[in-house]
Amino acid sequence: DAMVIQNPRYQVTQFGKPVTLSCSQTLNHNVMYWYQQKSSQAPKLLFHYYDKDFNNEADTPDNFQSRRPNTSFCFLDIRSPGLGDAAMYLCATSRDGGGFTEAFFGQGTRLTVV
């Protein structure tokens, strides 16, 4: 059974039109992450939540925001998508963030900007 679920699997949005991607988890993990992955590159961390505490990576553009209304759900909001934001977006969870546990990933959402 899928433990980290991302919806939708594929999203097409117009240039400049706000879009929201969603992630849910059944693992009851404390930490949730959003990664961006461009074609055949390594995933790049955008931000993470430890419980309700939000932490942005220094190089994450302001165009990307996130919400975590409860333990199970986390959303990625792209306020004004540009062509360069087309990518696979990956949600991941880990039990804690101290560097001693594994991370589990969802199947990803492929975002296309037209």
Place this chain on the structure above:
Amino acid sequence: GQQLNQSPQSMFIQEGEDVSMNCTSSSIFNTWLWYKQDPGEGPVLLIALYKAGELTSNGRLTAQFGITRKDSFLNISASIPSDVGIYFCAGAGTYKYIFGTGTRLKVLA
């Protein structure tokens, strides 16, 4: 952002051959992870390593956590066509997982 050095970048092998890939870092990690990613899918965890020097197997896969805590390798024995994909190593840092550059594996039947 920080990345781990992973080699080889890609490899073609014959079905039945053994495969080896490795990952090195300038930083120490407490946990090393190996993932496989199929096209259009998210990374799937293959093996997790928690102690320096640890050698762990998962079926035909064997991975080791380097004694210096700055490297790891993954071996796949007797490769089969479904082993094709991109393999990523990852080091677990504080509130982040730092990925290697990936090894693209293609298996010729």
